[in-house]
Amino acid sequence: MKTQVLVIEDESSIRENVAELLTLQGFIVDTAPDGHEGINRAIQAQPDLILCDVMMPGMNGYQVLESIRAHHSLRHIPFIFLTARAEPDDLRQGMVLGADDYLVKPFTSKDLLKSIETRLKREQIRHNQLQGQLTDYLTNLGRVAIHEHNTPLAGIMGCIGLLKEDHSILDSSEMESMLDQMMTCCLRLKRTLDNERLTNLLIRPHGSAEYDALSQGNAYVFDALVEQVKQTIEKEHEQPATIRIATEMAHLRLPPHSLTKILEELIDNAIKFSDTGRDVCVSGQIRDECYQLTITNWGRAFKSGDILRIAPYTQFDRKYYEQQGSGLGLFIVKTLIEMNQGHLQIESKPEGLTKVTLQLPLMDRVRSLTKSA
Numbered sequence: 001m002k003t004q005v006l007v008i009e010d011e012s013s014i015r016e017n018v019a020e021l022l023t024l025q026g027f028i029v030d031t032a033p034d035g036h037e038g039i040n041r042a043i044q045a046q047p048d049l050i051l052c053d054v055m056m057p058g059m060n061g062y063q064v065l066e067s068i069r070a071h072h073s074l075r076h077i078p079f080i081f082l083t084a085r086a087e088p089d090d091l092r093q094g095m096v097l098g099a100d101d102y103l104v105k106p107f108t109s110k111d112l113l114k115s116i117e118t119r120l121k122r123e124q125i126r127h128n129q130l131q132g133q134l135t136d137y138l139t140n141l142g143r144v145a146i147h148e149h150n151t152p153l154a155g156i157m158g159c160i161g162l163l164k165e166d167h168s169i170l171d172s173s174e175m176e177s178m179l180d181q182m183m184t185c186c187l188r189l190k191r192t193l194d195n196e197r198l199t200n201l202l203i204r205p206h207g208s209a210e211y212d213a214l215s216q217g218n219a220y221v222f223d224a225l226v227e228q229v230k231q232t233i234e235k236e237h238e239q240p241a242t243i244r245i246a247t248e249m250a251h252l253r254l255p256p257h258s259l260t261k262i263l264e265e266l267i268d269n270a271i272k273f274s275d276t277g278r279d280v281c282v283s284g285q286i287r288d289e290c291y292q293l294t295i296t297n298w299g300r301a302f303k304s305g306d307i308l309r310i311a312p313y314t315q316f317d318r319k320y321y322e323q324q325g326s327g328l329g330l331f332i333v334k335t336l337i338e339m340n341q342g343h344l345q346i347e348s349k350p351e352g353l354t355k356v357t358l359q360l361p362l363m364d365r366v367r368s369l370t371k372s373a
Helices: 011-025 035-045 063-071 088-097 107-165 172-203 211-212 221-234 256-272 304-309 328-340 363-372
Strands: 002-010 026-030 049-053 079-083 101-103 220-221 243-247 249-253 281-286 290-298 343-348 353-361
Touching: 002 035, 002 256, 011 026, 026 035, 035 049, 035 063, 049 107, 049 211, 063 079, 063 088, 063 304, 079 107, 101 107, 107 172, 107 281, 172 211, 172 328, 220 221, 221 243, 221 256, 249 328, 256 281, 256 328, 256 353, 328 343
Parallel strands: 002 026, 002 049, 049 079, 079 101, 243 281
Antiparallel strands: 220 249, 281 290, 290 353, 343 353
């Protein structure tokens, strides 16, 4: 299939010359004389690469790029600026907005073709990596998901069978215990299904406003929120856990549902992999220009190299341990944190102390940066 290139340029001579050159090189070329038309053509044609002038009347190239990067179906298209200005501030402005390259007028056909070739190769590498991740995801899905779906279903079916066969001889406390077990299984299955849906959204973000909402918004973190999450998670575990909470209240640049999901998955993991009778601690405080949230537990150690292996349906040391979980939780946490310009660190000591540290952006810090700019 031939590569499609969109040329957005207000000077007709340059636009026509570039279009002719690329057509002779085997590209399918579409053109637009201004920014507004260029955006419309990009939405309609979904080109493989965009060449765009910077200085144009009405809507300049920076505004075009900003619109392209904000559009979910266009944001990954390689974007090359054509400009007569090569001042450092101009170049920096474009790179901050997400430009892939600059060509300074007048440029040669060799420079143009080389730049296009480089950007297309880079995009192909990105596409191949994504396809590889999808392949690994689907492979692991078949290996792990069946177990994670069938285990809670088996618990529910077993309780239903006992209730059906022995309901006449069961007392109220025994029936209530079975209903509690069924609810625990249902909640675990619901979490697995919800996490599978969220994972599909995170690895295939194109065309989804729901994906954008995961990094747009702000929330407050405080003890009551963590306590609420703790109570929700405890319903999925047969044994109650002692969780010590000490979080300094702060306003974070993080959507409320993303913050809640991060807390749910990390507290769930801390409870699941803790030794019986050991406390889980959740603490948070403002440190320098970010909010540091720390969750600690005593139990199975997390190897330092495993943080690089976090991926959908990847479980660590599965052959040594029989464990619940689909491996999606840490992937979701890591992805949500990175989407919101945060940082995740996991440390474990041989004696079993594991500390998960999150560096999360403060809303007030974002505002101060905006004002200074």
